[in-house]
Amino acid sequence: MTKSSRHIHHIHRHPGYSYPVHLHQRLYSLVLVPLLTIGLAAVVFSGVGSVGHISVFSLLGALTLSVIRLTVAFGFALVLSLPLALWINKSPTTERILLPTFDILQSVPVLAFFPVVIVFFVKFQFLEGAAVFIVFINMLWNLVFSLVGGLRLIPGDIKSAAQVFGINRLAYFRRVLIPSVFPYLVTGSLLAWAEGWNMLIVAEVLHTYLPGSSSSSDLFGIGSLMVHAASSGQSGVFIAAIITMIIAIALMNFFIWQKLLHYAERYRFE
Amino acid sequence: MAKTYPGTDHPALNEINFTGFEGEFIVLVGPSGCGKSTLIKLVAGLETESAGVVMRPKNVSMVFQSGALFPWLTVSENVEIVLAAKGASLAQRRRKTRLYLEMTGLSDYAAKRPRELSGGQRQRVGIARALAVDPQVLVLDEPFAALDIATTEHLHKDLLKIWKETKQTILMVSHSVEEAVTLADRVVLMSAGHIVKQYELSELKRPRREQAERFIRDVQEIRKDLLVASE
Numbered sequence: 001m002t003k004s005s006r007h008i009h010h011i012h013r014h015p016g017y018s019y020p021v022h023l024h025q026r027l028y029s030l031v032l033v034p035l036l037t038i039g040l041a042a043v044v045f046s047g048v049g050s051v052g053h054i055s056v057f058s059l060l061g062a063l064t065l066s067v068i069r070l071t072v073a074f075g076f077a078l079v080l081s082l083p084l085a086l087w088i089n090k091s092p093t094t095e096r097i098l099l100p101t102f103d104i105l106q107s108v109p110v111l112a113f114f115p116v117v118i119v120f121f122v123k124f125q126f127l128e129g130a131a132v133f134i135v136f137i138n139m140l141w142n143l144v145f146s147l148v149g150g151l152r153l154i155p156g157d158i159k160s161a162a163q164v165f166g167i168n169r170l171a172y173f174r175r176v177l178i179p180s181v182f183p184y185l186v187t188g189s190l191l192a193w194a195e196g197w198n199m200l201i202v203a204e205v206l207h208t209y210l211p212g213s214s215s216s217s218d219l220f221g222i223g224s225l226m227v228h229a230a231s232s233g234q235s236g237v238f239i240a241a242i243i244t245m246i247i248a249i250a251l252m253n254f255f256i257w258q259k260l261l262h263y264a265e266r267y268r269f270e
Numbered sequence: 271m272a273k274t275y276p277g278t279d280h281p282a283l284n285e286i287n288f289t290g291f292e293g294e295f296i297v298l299v300g301p302s303g304c305g306k307s308t309l310i311k312l313v314a315g316l317e318t319e320s321a322g323v324v325m326r327p328k329n330v331s332m333v334f335q336s337g338a339l340f341p342w343l344t345v346s347e348n349v350e351i352v353l354a355a356k357g358a359s360l361a362q363r364r365r366k367t368r369l370y371l372e373m374t375g376l377s378d379y380a381a382k383r384p385r386e387l388s389g390g391q392r393q394r395v396g397i398a399r400a401l402a403v404d405p406q407v408l409v410l411d412e413p414f415a416a417l418d419i420a421t422t423e424h425l426h427k428d429l430l431k432i433w434k435e436t437k438q439t440i441l442m443v444s445h446s447v448e449e450a451v452t453l454a455d456r457v458v459l460m461s462a463g464h465i466v467k468q469y470e471l472s473e474l475k476r477p478r479r480e481q482a483e484r485f486i487r488d489v490q491e492i493r494k495d496l497l498v499a500s501e
Contacts, residue, residue, distance in 0.1 A: 155336065157334045157337075157338035158338050160314075160316050160334065160338065161332070161334060163315070163316060164315070164316065164330065165331065165351075165352040165355050165403065166352075166355045166356060167352070167355040171351075171354070171355060175340075176340065179340070179342045266342055267341065268341065270341070270385060
């Protein structure tokens with residue numbers, strides 16, 4: 001038995017392709033999510049329908065708002081990442097100039113200019129925009145660099161075949177380029193969301209970056225809920241919020257990312 | 271005609287004067303880096319000449335060493351995509367795909383994806399795809415280099431059968447002198463960007479047997495010249 005096959009627990013079969021499901025992925029869905037749900041239930045029921053000063057509905061409402069912010073930020077990042085990656089990949093010259101430029105931009109800590117972003121959005125009375133923007137910037141680089149990697153790895157013969165057979169630009173984009181980078185888009189998205197969850201905790205707690213403001217200027221969400229609970233010593237709320245967040249991440253991972261990662265295998269060049 | 275790649279002083283091809291005739295099976299042989307691939311890329315329109323003129327046929331298609339199949343498409347979709355690029359209607363695409371998959375013995379594999387096929391089957395898909403667009407010239411870039419001997423021999427027979435049926439002009443690159451003598455009407459020996467010598471084999475009857483005296487003599491002659499050219 002080879003090293004890799006030892007870890008493969010089961011093979012899922014789909015029409016036209018198959019993919020391995022590893023043991024840890026099964027454990028993940030069968031053990032981690034139920035365990036966390038039991039944990040959350042225990043915390044909730046100890047407060048008889050509420051956790052500290054927050055109801056279960058508020059907890060889920062906070063999660064929903066946070067997920068909406070992440071989704072909007074991801075949508076913008078997704079739309080912008082492909083043109084940027086294509087721009088970098090356009091020629092050796094653009095790559096030579098743009099890649100280090102974007103690399104530097106990526107290295108600049110987003111939080112360093114977060115106050116400026118907030119001041120900008122406050123002008124338009126649109127604080128949601130500040131939170132979404134900061135998450136979007138973080139997500140963007142993961143997607144861009146993943147896509148650049150994917151574009152580089154399109155085999156020369158595939159490009160030549162498209163050229164020889166006269167596949168036009170639109171068809172090439174739709175039927176060759178997008179499928180070619182799809183696996184990298186999925187891994188980039190996975191990393192982007194991980195970065196997004198991380199950034200959410202800061203993005204929703206705006207008052208720390210707004211001079212003379214109070215916690216009332218914060219955005220209601222799972223991130224701000226955790227920060228407020230921690231700072232006010234509401235350990236029940238804090239634990240419930242953190243478990244809720246982990247369950248959401250685990251469920252997304254199992255129902256979206258794992259499935260997409262497996263599906264993307266059929267798009268990989270050998 | 272000559273070809274020099276940007277950023278290099280040394281021409282990849284120099285003083286090339288070469289004509290292919292309709293329905294002819296030509297095989298290019300020569301040491302690595304002698305310009306065989308550059309020559310077929312020029313014919314296929316993947317490269318442009320630096321000097322002189324290449325009179326390209328209007329419709330050239332190509333079979334790649336790697337197969338260059340789209341892994342996310344099924345076998346039939348891999349053929350249909352190039353027909354769609356040529357503006358064929360859905361009915362034409364279906365009809366031609368069925369025809370060429372049948373011709374290459376892949377009818378039972380139409381719904382499979384390339385990774386589910388063997389190396390030989392993948393190359394058959396590449397051949398079916400290339401033939402489907404009714405090319406004036408079919409270019410093959412070392413299509414059997416990565417295959418085992420038995421599969422290669424089988425594909426040689428199939429390729430010759432298809433060639434007889436379609437009467438297409440074939441320009442193929444090979445690293446094997448035996449393969450060249452088995453298949454070609456004309457073998458073109460290249461070295462250092464030049465055409466060194468051409469061997470007319472059209473009068474040699476097919477199927478050619480490797481044990482036949484003439485076959486052995488031709489292989490030995492080309493191999494001897496190839497060794498000199500490689501020095």
